Amino acid sequence: MARPKSFDETEVLQCAMLTFWRLGYDATTYKVLEGRTGVGVRSMHNTFGEKDELFLRSLEMYQAAAKSVIDQVFNPPGIAAIEALFSGMVQPKEEEDVANAGCLMVNTVFEVADRPEPIEERIQNYRSMWKDTFRLALTNDGIDQAEERAEFLVGALWGTLSQIRLAGRTQAGAPMAKIVVQTVAGWKPSI
Amino acid sequence: MARPKSFDETEVLQCAMLTFWRLGYDATTYKVLEGRTGVGVRSMHNTFGEKDELFLRSLEMYQAAAKSVIDQVFNPPGIAAIEALFSGMVQPKEEEDVANAGCLMVNTVFEVADRPEPIEERIQNYRSMWKDTFRLALTNDGIDQAEERAEFLVGALWGTLSQIRLAGRTQAGAPMAKIVVQTVAGWKPSI
DNA sequence: CCTGTTTTGCATTAAGCGTTGCAAAACTAA
């Protein structure tokens, strides 16, 4: 009935998400994405709309992936899952290309100063997801003060992810970058 | 003999430094600085040259200020000084305007992806300054493994500063931002 | 083949930023 798209939409979206993750918001231009996906600027703009919409959809895809990891690791929810999460973040780094990109949401907080409402809302939602996960795991194992401790754990997680990206971005931090991967239980930003 | 400048050079430089610190590299345009200092774009460009030169001089001014703080706190150099440094970072926040800007050098690592040689060199130099400071303090008190422990302390300091800026930039981190100030022993970015 | 719809490529617009040219303004020293 009409001319079909020459590319897979979710595939291109994933590439955009990974590029935002690795390169940051500013450095990820439609032109850069054209170079990575082979899809023309006009076509991407046609299907994804404005840049912020593409970015928002990238954040959503990122969160969905994180959620599926949570479902695996926190099954059942408990202290053991929390331990597995944090210990899973320290691993020898094999491939050079698997960089220490940290967390897309945390990076965004650092790099994007004035965040549009939908973006900020998504970040808060993501943070809540983690806090809820921790709280449930704590209460399931009968730990008290679950609320405060969940808050503490989110702070620990996000702070750690900050440090991971910092290490990956400084020459002096290179040695650390070789043993600490931003991996969340096997989930790496292979690009 | 000739028309004099209508502004104090170091005063404007300090304003630039604080603006880079608070708003980041990108958001600090000559236009923004004109709004803050009242000095015309052309005049600033005339005296400070290209933006990267102004930024480099800002980093130098920042480091000089940090060095004078070090000279005060680490006098004499020792474990007590290290304790004073870290405990000085946790203080109730009085003025709302004193934000959690973290550390200009650390922020730059996060925000500026491709850093020119002189900028990167300055950051490394700054890091070395802190490492040397810690090493001296440790050896002066007869602590062994001073080299590794100094490296550890720099990591702890920079990581903490990352978390401080992160907290200052998220709505969810606001409660933390109220008790953790980026103050390094009384040195605040009052702007 | 033909028709209708969508994609795609090219060019363009608009905005922001760093940077520079130029001439008028401002000031000091004689």
Add this chain to the structure above:
DNA sequence: TTAGTTTTGCAACGCTTAATGCAAAACAGG
């Protein structure tokens, strides 16, 4: 006052990026 030097304001240029208009190309279905 005058001469000489520097600052300053205005405008413009070049560049990058986001976003859009438009017409040709590509395709599915009749």
